[in-house]
Amino acid sequence: MAKYELPKVPYSYDSLEPHIDAKTMEIHHTKHHQAYTDGLNNALANLSPELQNMELPKLLSNLSQVPENVRGAVNFHGGGYENHALFWNSMKSSGGGKPGGSLEEAINSVFGNFDSFKEQFIKNTIAIQGSGWGWLAYNPQTKKVEFTTMPNQTSPRTKDLVPLMGLDVWEHAYYLKYQNRRADYVNAWWNVINWDEVDSRLSKIKA
Ligand code: MN3
Numbered sequence: 487m488a489k490y491e492l493p494k495v496p497y498s499y500d501s502l503e504p505h506i507d508a509k510t511m512e513i514h515h516t517k518h519h520q521a522y523t524d525g526l527n528n529a530l531a532n533l534s535p536e537l538q539n540m541e542l543p544k545l546l547s548n549l550s551q552v553p554e555n556v557r558g559a560v561n562f563h564g565g566g567y568e569n570h571a572l573f574w575n576s577m578k579s580s581g582g583g584k585p586g587g588s589l590e591e592a593i594n595s596v597f598g599n600f601d602s603f604k605e606q607f608i609k610n611t612i613a614i615q616g617s618g619w620g621w622l623a624y625n626p627q628t629k630k631v632e633f634t635t636m637p638n639q640t641s642p643r644t645k646d647l648v649p650l651m652g653l654d655v656w657e658h659a660y661y662l663k664y665q666n667r668r669a670d671y672v673n674a675w676w677n678v679i680n681w682d683e684v685d686s687r688l689s690k691i692k693a
Contacts, residue, residue, distance in 0.1 A: 487540065487631045488524075488527040488601075489527060489530055490526050490527055490530075490542075490567060491523065492515070492516075492519055492520050492523045493519070493570075493571040494574075495515050495574045496574065496575060496578075497509070497579055499512045499515070499635045500655060501578070501579040502577055502578075502579065504534070504662070505674040505675065505676055505677045505678050506660075506671075506674075506678060507662060507663045508576075508665055508676070509659075509661045509662055510659070510660065510661075513556075513651070513658070513662075514570075514654075514658060514659060515566075515570075515574070516567075518656075518658055519540070519566070519567075519570040519571075520563075521566075522562075522563045522566030522567045522573070522639065523567055524563075525559060525562065525563030525602070526542075526560070526563040526567045527567075528559070529560045529564070530560075530565075530651050531554050532553075532556045532626050533552065533553070533554075533556060533560075533637055536606055537551065537552060537667055538580050540663055541629060542564055542567065542568055543569070543643055545569065545645040546560075546561070546564050546568065546643040546644060547563060547646060549561055549564040549599075549644055549645065559646065561640055562638060562640075563638035563639070564641070565611075565636075565638075565640050565641040565644075565657060566639035568641060568643075568649075569619060569639055569641065569649070569652055569654070569685060572649055572651075572652055573654055575593075575651060575680070575683055576612075576651050576652070576680055576683055576684055577668060577675075577678040577679060577680055578601065578676070578678065578680040581677065581678040581679045581680045581681070582676055582677040582678060582679055583681065584600050584681065585600070585681040585684065586681070587689070588685065588686050588688055588689055588692065589631075589650075589681065589684060589685035589688050592624075592630065592631045593622075593631060594660075595618065595630065595670065596631055596632065597633075603622075603633070604676065606633055607622065607653075608631065608669075608672050608676075609672060610635055611635065611653055611655055611672050612655075612668055612669050612672050614637075614655055614693055615633050616637070616638075616640055617637070617651045617655070617656040618635055618636055618637045618638060618655060619634060619635065619636050619639075619653060619654055619655065620634075620635050620652065620653045620672075621634050621642050621647070621649055621650075621651070621652045621654075621674045622650045622651045622684070623642040623647035623649050623650055624647065624648040624649065624650055624688060624691050625646075625648075626646065627646070631650065631688070632647070633675070633678075635643065637688035641672065642666065645664070648687075648691055650684055650688055651684045651687075651688050653672065653675055655668060655671075655672065657669070
């Protein structure tokens, strides 16, 4: 039996218009996210019961325990599965603005202020070569948030970071509406961020 099912998007596909169009949302969710879900289930079928039963975040941060012949598939599809679930939930209709609460403090303590964080995030995410994600993540070692980029679907968990908020810059995330204009998509995305959700992720980690 398949362990993972395609997670739901908690709003209708047209909710993020005009920043992210309904057709892109539908294909991204029902085709791409479904493919990562199927790929993860297929990869898990090749693992020991112990690894099969491990929570996905733990599995992604312990990839060295996964046999080499399946490791790449778990990294790619497992990362893709969780990244997209986080992504849908990090957005909402009429989102945007600025974070408040503990997230605001965490961002300010590292980046100085929100605008400088946003500028760094945008610049470095646009600059990703090929497919990947820009991330705001929490580092349990330093107890601070940090920005990082990750290639393809590789999770920040593989670097012992806890993902808080990620932006998918695979072409499938924006090409229908923006074609080659990745920068326009990356800038528009800030209008749909669900800061309350991102803040609650940080609060759960710190609790
Ligand atoms: Mn994607």
